[in-house]
Amino acid sequence: MTDASLAGTPEPRATSSILTVDDRTRKRNAAEARFRAYGIAAIAVGLVFLVVLVSSILFKGAGAFQQSFITLNVDLQEAKLDKSGTRDIEAIKKVTTFGYNPLIDDALARAIADAGAENPFTKGKDLRKMISSGAAADIRDHVIAHPEQIGETVAFKLLASSRVDGYLKGRVTRDSLARDKNLTPAHLDLVDALQTAGLVTKSFNLDFITGADASESRPEQAGIGVSMLGSFYMMLVVLACALPIGVAASIYLEEFAPQNRFTDLIEVNIANLAAVPSIVFGILGLAVFIQFAHLPQSAPLVGGLVLTLMTLPTIIISTRASLKSVPPSIREAALGIGASNMQMVFHHVLPLAMPGILTGTIIGLAQALGETAPLLLIGMVGYIASNYPDGLIEGFMAPNSAMPAQIYEWAKRADPAYYERAWGGIIILLLFLMSMNIIAIILRRRFERRW
Amino acid sequence: MSAFWLLVIILALAVLGFVLGRARALASVGGDRRKLHSLPSFYGYNVAMLALVPALLVLCLWVILQPIVIHASVAGAIPETHYESSGQLNLVMSDVARVAEGLDEMVRQNVMTREGIAALDADSTDLRAQLAQVGVALGGEVSPTILSAAQALRARSETGTLALTVVVLIIAAGGFLFALRSSTGDFRARNRVESGVKLLLIGAASLAILTTIGIVLSLVFNTINFFGMFPMTDFLFGTVWSPEGRGGSEHLGILPLLWGTLYISLVALLVAVPIGLFAAIYLAEYAGKTTRAVAKPLLEVLAGIPTIVYGLFALTVVGPMLVGVFGADGLGWMQGARSVMTAGLVMGIMLIPFVSSLSDDIINAVPQTMRDGSYGLGATQSETVRQVVLPAALPGIVGAVLLAASRAIGETMIVVMGAGAAARLDLNPFAAMTTVTAKIVSQLTGDSDFASPEALVAFALGMTLFILTLGLNVLALYIVRKYREQYE
Numbered sequence: 001m002t003d004a005s006l007a008g009t010p011e012p013r014a015t016s017s018i019l020t021v022d023d024r025t026r027k028r029n030a031a032e033a034r035f036r037a038y039g040i041a042a043i044a045v046g047l048v049f050l051v052v053l054v055s056s057i058l059f060k061g062a063g064a065f066q067q068s069f070i071t072l073n074v075d076l077q078e079a080k081l082d083k084s085g086t087r088d089i090e091a092i093k094k095v096t097t098f099g100y101n102p103l104i105d106d107a108l109a110r111a112i113a114d115a116g117a118e119n120p121f122t123k124g125k126d127l128r129k130m131i132s133s134g135a136a137a138d139i140r141d142h143v144i145a146h147p148e149q150i151g152e153t154v155a156f157k158l159l160a161s162s163r164v165d166g167y168l169k170g171r172v173t174r175d176s177l178a179r180d181k182n183l184t185p186a187h188l189d190l191v192d193a194l195q196t197a198g199l200v201t202k203s204f205n206l207d208f209i210t211g212a213d214a215s216e217s218r219p220e221q222a223g224i225g226v227s228m229l230g231s232f233y234m235m236l237v238v239l240a241c242a243l244p245i246g247v248a249a250s251i252y253l254e255e256f257a258p259q260n261r262f263t264d265l266i267e268v269n270i271a272n273l274a275a276v277p278s279i280v281f282g283i284l285g286l287a288v289f290i291q292f293a294h295l296p297q298s299a300p301l302v303g304g305l306v307l308t309l310m311t312l313p314t315i316i317i318s319t320r321a322s323l324k325s326v327p328p329s330i331r332e333a334a335l336g337i338g339a340s341n342m343q344m345v346f347h348h349v350l351p352l353a354m355p356g357i358l359t360g361t362i363i364g365l366a367q368a369l370g371e372t373a374p375l376l377l378i379g380m381v382g383y384i385a386s387n388y389p390d391g392l393i394e395g396f397m398a399p400n401s402a403m404p405a406q407i408y409e410w411a412k413r414a415d416p417a418y419y420e421r422a423w424g425g426i427i428i429l430l431l432f433l434m435s436m437n438i439i440a441i442i443l444r445r446r447f448e449r450r451w
Numbered sequence: 452m453s454a455f456w457l458l459v460i461i462l463a464l465a466v467l468g469f470v471l472g473r474a475r476a477l478a479s480v481g482g483d484r485r486k487l488h489s490l491p492s493f494y495g496y497n498v499a500m501l502a503l504v505p506a507l508l509v510l511c512l513w514v515i516l517q518p519i520v521i522h523a524s525v526a527g528a529i530p531e532t533h534y535e536s537s538g539q540l541n542l543v544m545s546d547v548a549r550v551a552e553g554l555d556e557m558v559r560q561n562v563m564t565r566e567g568i569a570a571l572d573a574d575s576t577d578l579r580a581q582l583a584q585v586g587v588a589l590g591g592e593v594s595p596t597i598l599s600a601a602q603a604l605r606a607r608s609e610t611g612t613l614a615l616t617v618v619v620l621i622i623a624a625g626g627f628l629f630a631l632r633s634s635t636g637d638f639r640a641r642n643r644v645e646s647g648v649k650l651l652l653i654g655a656a657s658l659a660i661l662t663t664i665g666i667v668l669s670l671v672f673n674t675i676n677f678f679g680m681f682p683m684t685d686f687l688f689g690t691v692w693s694p695e696g697r698g699g700s701e702h703l704g705i706l707p708l709l710w711g712t713l714y715i716s717l718v719a720l721l722v723a724v725p726i727g728l729f730a731a732i733y734l735a736e737y738a739g740k741t742t743r744a745v746a747k748p749l750l751e752v753l754a755g756i757p758t759i760v761y762g763l764f765a766l767t768v769v770g771p772m773l774v775g776v777f778g779a780d781g782l783g784w785m786q787g788a789r790s791v792m793t794a795g796l797v798m799g800i801m802l803i804p805f806v807s808s809l810s811d812d813i814i815n816a817v818p819q820t821m822r823d824g825s826y827g828l829g830a831t832q833s834e835t836v837r838q839v840v841l842p843a844a845l846p847g848i849v850g851a852v853l854l855a856a857s858r859a860i861g862e863t864m865i866v867v868m869g870a871g872a873a874a875r876l877d878l879n880p881f882a883a884m885t886t887v888t889a890k891i892v893s894q895l896t897g898d899s900d901f902a903s904p905e906a907l908v909a910f911a912l913g914m915t916l917f918i919l920t921l922g923l924n925v926l927a928l929y930i931v932r933k934y935r936e937q938y939e
Binding site for chain 1: 651652655660666727732759768832924
């Protein structure tokens with residue numbers, strides 16, 4: 001063994017100490033700092049996106065929970081509503097909503113005069129643009145419910161039209177009305193006057209949460225309630241199908257399946273189904289449930305079945321994980337005192353794995369609740385049900401929409417007032433998703449066992 | 452007898468079977484349960500199971516298949532002079548079904564006897580008015596063909612339902628008696644019940660296979676139908692996509708749609724992969740416990756938000772913002788709020804947590820000894836990450852990126868709302884383009900006539916999408932699986 005350094009000239013001694021930082025070290029340290037900064041920046045960008053998303057949801061959607069109302073003292077004239085004077089309910093029902101419009105015009109004109117403003121409109125039809133076109137129907141419903149009030153003057157809190165509502169929320173300005181045939185700046189002057197008189201108010205909009213969708217020209221009346229019920233029935237179907245099937249499939253795969261080709265085939269299928277795009281499940285639902293089995297289109301039952309197939313892989317994967325986490329000692333103890341395999345699984349392993357299974361199921365349900373694309377293919381689009389379904393069977397079989405599909409429908413409509421509704425709908429949808437996830441987290445924290 | 456009452460009867464039979472089976476087994480040993488092979492309730496379950504399950508299976512299959520079979524046989528009996536296309540045949544058949552429904556209603560309301568209906572003659576009676584009286588409104592007059600088809604439909608349905616009742620009751624009673632006879636002390640009831648339960652479990656697990664078969668069959672059959680009406684080469688290599696109403700489209704080329712899909716996915720990956728990867732590296736290698744505990748779940752919130760929310764975000768926030776910068780007032784590259792960039796950016800945001808959590812797991816799976824070795828040689832932390840950890844984790848990261856790409860290609864709502872509706876082959880990322888998924892939605896919503904090539908093309912598009920995403924997934928899983936074991 002020779003020492004090479006002895007042969008040649010000795011290496012020059014390092015001129016600097018380890019304590020002074022040379023160029024190369026400085027470069028390497030700078031690279032280190034840069035790399036770290038990239039990481040921090042990436043996380044910061046992700047979080048900024050989250051903040052922007054959440055704040056735009058809140059800013060744009062909060063308005064949907066407030067609605068502008070105009071309080072009017074409507075004179076329910078007997079001469080117009082019940083000519084015979086007999087208070088016969090059939091005769092009163094014969095007066096259509098058109099018959100109520102003059103009453104609203106009168107009341108509005110009086111209110112404007114009382115507020116001390118000048119009414120520039122000669123035709124009641126023009127003046128009435130301030131009020132929702134659904135207002136007459138509301139008054140008619142009230143009169144039919146209370147025929148004894150005909151002849152009296154009753155105070156009604158009527159929905160303002162969507163443009164007036166937009167003006168009070170800052171969405172509509174006098175400039176933006178220049179090309180708008182639904183309202184003129186002169187109306188806004190009147191709104192200002194009525195507002196100082198305290199007749200135009202904004203208040204909480206319960207109808208948005210409980211109501212049905214409205215036609216394209218009446219965004220102020222649209223609500224998400226009916227489609228919420230559609231989503232609810234769908235979730236019932238998903239829960240009733242996906243939970244038992246998913247648990248049964250996982251028990252088989254985790255506890256009984258032999259190592260063979262058939263088991264491998266099932267496993268590969270589950271792994272692939274978990275990654276199939278959701279819209280493909282929509283195509284499957286359309287072809288199998290509607291074209292082949294002739295189930296009704298747009299029914300929550302069909303939607304629920306499609307979402308069941310879609311969420312099954314999620315539920316199976318999480319159920320298997322929680323079955324796996326039950327320690328072998330439990331199984332061996334059960335087998336040791338004479339239980340059969342089946343008894344061991346159903347009496348001991350399954351109850352211990354239940355919290356984990358429920359957590360996975362809730363997360364699968366939350367995923368199904370927010371899914372839109374497959375529902376569009378089987379016809380669960382917006383504005384398909386204008387009333388609540390009567391009864392349980394109707395709820396499953398009658399055409400209905402679902403929350404995300406309803407939101408999509410609103411987002412498609414041209415009127416910007418509907419964007420506000422869509423964001424409001426998203427707030428409600430996210431509240432549901434958030435509470436489901438919180439329940440799942442609580443379940444996990446509460447019942448999680450460390451063996 | 453309707454299926455509902457049949458169901459009630461076999462359920463009742465099962466409950467009765469449980470009680471009788473248990474009692475018979477106990478009686479056979481003189482009430483001394485120690486002499487039984489299984490617990491007494493297993494004898495009951497055995498009888499209930501054999502009475503219920505086979506009958507129920509037959510009932511379900513029959514109820515699903517009977518309308519399909521009868522529908523096909525009645526449709527086959529309608530002379531071909533009455534329709535020109537399969538779409539018209541569907542219309543005729545829906546008339547037939549409606550008339551048959553009306554005739555049922557007439558029997559139910561005692562307007563007409565069943566013999567009276569069999570003897571009906573379309574020319575001599577005004578059936579439309581009579582049907583309207585019982586609450587079934589028809590679009591047109593009832594022609595003799597439709598009436599005879601409706602009568603045939605009714606007659607066959609009645610025969611079918613009668614046969615169903617008989618068959619199901621025989622099966623239920625047979626299972627009941629067979630199981631009851633064997634309920635004696637030394638019969639191994641538990642083993643029989645447990646193997647029955649195991650069959651149910653296997654059935655549930657096979658549903659995954661059935662679903663895949665269902666997807667493949669529904670795509671394949673409709674795609675074949677489509678290629679029967681539209682040349683396959685024009686679909687696969689056509690560069691123009693312009694469907695025209697119902698029927699008669701000449702340009703249904705998939706290339707512009709594929710281009711839009713891939714372009715948008717590329718933009719999404721360009722956003723998601725660097726951000727997601729760096730976030731994962733920071734979380735795995737640098738972040739302290741508290742940072743990790745806060746930042747990781749917050750990033751994953753992005754993955755839990757439904758895609759409809761991202762779609763609306765693209766449409767009303769990101770789109771107008773981009774127009775402000777690149778639109779007519781700014782650089783003039785962008786016409787409207789919908790564009791490749793809008794959809795791609797938002798989809799990228801959606802994919803960040805997907806990429807980051809997958810890569811995080813993979814980076815954490817790289818053994819600590821490799822890092823320690825690198826530090827021992829004097830490498831800084833970033834050098835270790837770049838030259839040791841990332842090369843070791845590369846196959847996994849490639850797999851994660853492929854999975855993210857498959858997600859991006861199959862994503863629907865964001866592109867439906869953010870990417871636009873015009874199919875074009877263009878390089879400008881600020882132009883509106885459309886994708887395979889968006890066109891599936893637009894071709895299949897609204898009109899419900901599935902016989903035209905314009906509707907059927909959606910199945911061919913779905914087939915393309917399915918093959919594409921499946922291929923990516925299989926490739927990704929293969930890569931991940933092949934290289935993961937290296938360090939275990």
